[in-house]
Amino acid sequence: MTSSDLLTAPAPAQTSPAGLTPAVEGQLPEDLNRLINSVILPGFVGTTVPQWLERALENGLAGVVYFGHNIDPDSPEQVSALSAAIRAANPNAVIGVDEEGGNVTRLQSRDGSTIPGAAALGALNELSTTEAAGRAIGQLCRDAGINLTIAPVADVNTNPLNPVIGVRAFGADTALVSAHTAAAVRGIQELRVAACAKHFPGHGDTVADSHMDAARVDLTMAEMAQFHLPPFRAAVEAGVASMMSAHIIIPELGEAPATLTPAASALLRGMGFDGVLITDALDMAAVRVTVGPGEGGVLALLAGNDLLCVGNPLNAYTTGRDDESCYTEVFDALHAAAVSGRLPVDILRRAAGRVQALAQWSAGEVAADKHDAVDWVSVAARATRTDSLGSGSLGKTPVLAGSGVLTLVDARTGHNMAAGPTENFLATALHHYAVTAVNATELSSAELEVALMQARGAVLVLVDSLESAEQAQTLELVFATAPQAVCVNAGLAPAEPTLFPALHAHGFSRVTAEAVVRVLETV
Template structure:
């Protein structure tokens, strides 16, 4: 189902306040609609982006009711959420995603399963009242040191990422929800996280065209309703981040994409710490963006500023730029037209999905569907999918856990968290607790000697020892692995990060399970795999 030509879409023309509001997409604080947001929505605000703090899984129906209240204020509101499956979830943030992430799906390399995962994501969104899923990730993760993409990508092969991106887009949109491929023109070869710094891709445009643009073309060919730009510099396009770069915007449109171009969050350091969110919004519109994602008002770097102030900063800057003539009204009209075109498409797509009988067949912890259904209607066991995608590099340790009465010592060697995913619970500990007793020592409070003593004590009693890592390239995590291996060579390493190429040394002698991500479903898959070997 194609988007209509935005020139034929009704957009506010006479009232500059409504016109400016119609391209701004803020976050907000709370699980109900705050007064300022209700007022802005009634005055034409484009919509909202949900974050995990907007969702209360303990209150049945809270999120659909919130979406209904937003649409009561603005029936055309674009309601979006980062819902990639795997590591990055907002709708299932507390318990972790029940849908495998991109790296799991890429490792399995079954496009029908990926399409089914897309449909499951689409149902989660649709049942929550969300009409734009900020997914899938179309980046080709060619740099293993990439700090922000990693297992969020389908893989490091352009062809593999292209076919799975297309499948995910098709699946999401079959559920009546728009897909937003990200992060154009490709964030996979960076060594900086644009949440924290300006990222650069030190590749020629020809190299970008060969290796990083094809998945976006595949998304467009699959009918993706939207694409998200990246705050990264491609030197051949100039020194402005792509989000603020007219040459990047032109490159996108030259690829034949006529849909909605969304900015990555304007509160990320690549914009916030350079030109600022207000000026960034103006530059993004001049570069061809349509929808201005303001960002998460509860991010650490927005401390001291409330949600309304974050929105107002962007609104005032855009309004002043239009009033001064710096931002031509025609540019704003074109952007507003594409936002309106998406809203119209969304209404038709939702109606079509309802008419097709595409219903969710289960509910997750947020009260929205998470079950998988294959192309022929059969149910999909996502834990089985994630388990089949796991790869084992055999060392001294056996792939088995002791019986339910034994204690499993779980050493969590991870350091920090991915900014896109945010801090999470220890899903592996939770999955283990369903059948086992679990000891999780606080690595931060133990020195190497004490940790070795604790682990060796458990191992001497025949207890299973697991070490959880998410970066085999991290010196700190490698040090913990070495300390455990020295006293418990039968221990198992659970690698929730990128897996090296088959046959490549992992840097540890321990038997290693590569599960391609850290989520509820991947943790359950690891435990199922271990328990099946008892």
């Protein structure tokens, strides 16, 4: 089938597809509750298994997704013990986690990822290094008893104003993203950890965050096929075990989010993908404030998804609801739809079969653990780009040479919902310097100017978006008051070199922060 065939293929019917048997009262399977559980992947609160979750796992729940609050960084064995307890309740459980490396990590969320993120790897453009990074992520997950990492990001970040993808993508070039997506998939899956390419059919050209709003892609499907679909096709060719559907609206596919649109899954299956199609979280605004997570789960299964990611019960927008009720809302909606005949039992069985096939594959033997001897700080340092450093008013003296005293101005405004709030890893990486930390968002312009006039030694100003008017205004004030300052850009690097001294790190994590310090001590 050609790409043009895929774009014109009719969408499957939303109810009672051909060859599937609707469930009606009196014909329901005895294991209906187990069958419904087998397609649900909820989050939960705590670092141990709550009673409701244990019961659900014993009754066939597909598995769980870990978030940062499920990980105790002070107890190295806690997460593997948690995974073991989950599998004691359901030996075939799928345990997933958003472990992308770089900005988005759950297993290393407190201290920051030790593995460079996609933008740094794309900037370096060494496929063998990206594959090694995939192996490192796979090993990190395997050591924790996790068999699904919801990575890599296969989106092509063609819109620099994109508020949720950005440095999580390998770049803005389709061919580059395709090659690195495939390399990351190969690396992750060498450890029998399922990779999950996301967010199909491509979240890279949006200007809204689907966590908080309906994200729309105003491109034709011909444009999507040219620029955004190839990385997902590359993931399929690399044998990716799962994909994540996006809550984005593409007009030619319909006015519902792609997760709820049969045409989107038909497009993916037409690429030859027969793995597990996982929804993005059902608690995100594109679903939550329209049809709701329960109905969203029903529509997602009818649209061709296999596994329903419920979401993070500690998200601000779920405050006031406990973790069990987030799960039961989806379970109850699926049960009602199955009993009424609206959700054919065969759809549930087909989805459950794919999920169990993934779990069984992940339980296979790995030839050997893959610990590549890679200095990831060196990798992240080689990926950095410096503009206007080492010349002009800075001379040839390294930026961080001299007294060991510096001022660090944090000009960042907010955080990416996917990454969540993080510590200032750069301040931590500068631990052997006498650092005066200044949070620009907490000061007036006059107060910031006074702080800068009192600064001794080097001045670093940390930003995560050169497109942000507020951060640009802070940069202008910093350079006007402290001409010796250097911008540390943790966001997307501009296409053209900046005229002001800058180091572009392509992300913000522990490894990139340590790389920034290493570079600034030498340039």
